Amino acid sequence: MDRFDPPTAVLSLPATFEKAPPAVVRPAPPLASGAGVSWVGAHGGAGATTFAGALGGTDVGHAWPDVAQGDPGDMLLLARTHLAGLQAASxxxxxxxxxxxxxxxxxxxxVLVADAPGRLPTELWRRVRVLRAAVRTFSVPWIAQWRVGRPAPKAPRSVVELAALIPPRSGAPDRADTRAGAGAPDRLDHPAPSIRPVPKDGP
Structure with a gap:
């Protein structure tokens, strides 16, 4: 499966997103109880590895989940809150x-992850509001401890809420094992959200 090119992905949608074959549009089936979620970075450096390590789930990097190879089909899309990250998310x-x-x-x-401490500039905040209107969104503040690889003394509420979406995977194989045929994870126990169009003057 092709991976994204991080150097160019920050400025534009990566080729893997653009060239993926179209999916057949059907009503979403009920989700079975089980574990498994893929962390997908909309651009390089979005934080997929960090969040998968902290909360569980599969880090698929800067690519669509490969369901045929055992990646969970349910995905959490990550982006930083700088301009290029919000554009990639859009x-x-x-x-x-x-x-x-x-x-x-x-x-x-x-999942929008703060790219720096403090408040967002007005221009970026407006783009965040547009994205929030389009899809369910979690905003994760700047966590200084994560920058140096240490756990935060108290997890922000958004991180706690994200963790609640990811059931524990008792005895579940890691990504390498699932690719080898050890079994694919089930879907999450919640409905898939609808995605409203992002206005052309948005991100």
């Missing part, structure tokens, strides 16, 4: 909304 959401993604992939939520 383009990825548009690909999901219009069916330009592999079959079996379903968005759980968008």
């Amino acid at each position: 383009k990825a959401l548009d690909s999901l909304r219009t069916g330009r993604h592999p079959a079996g992939v379903r968005l759980v939520a968008l």
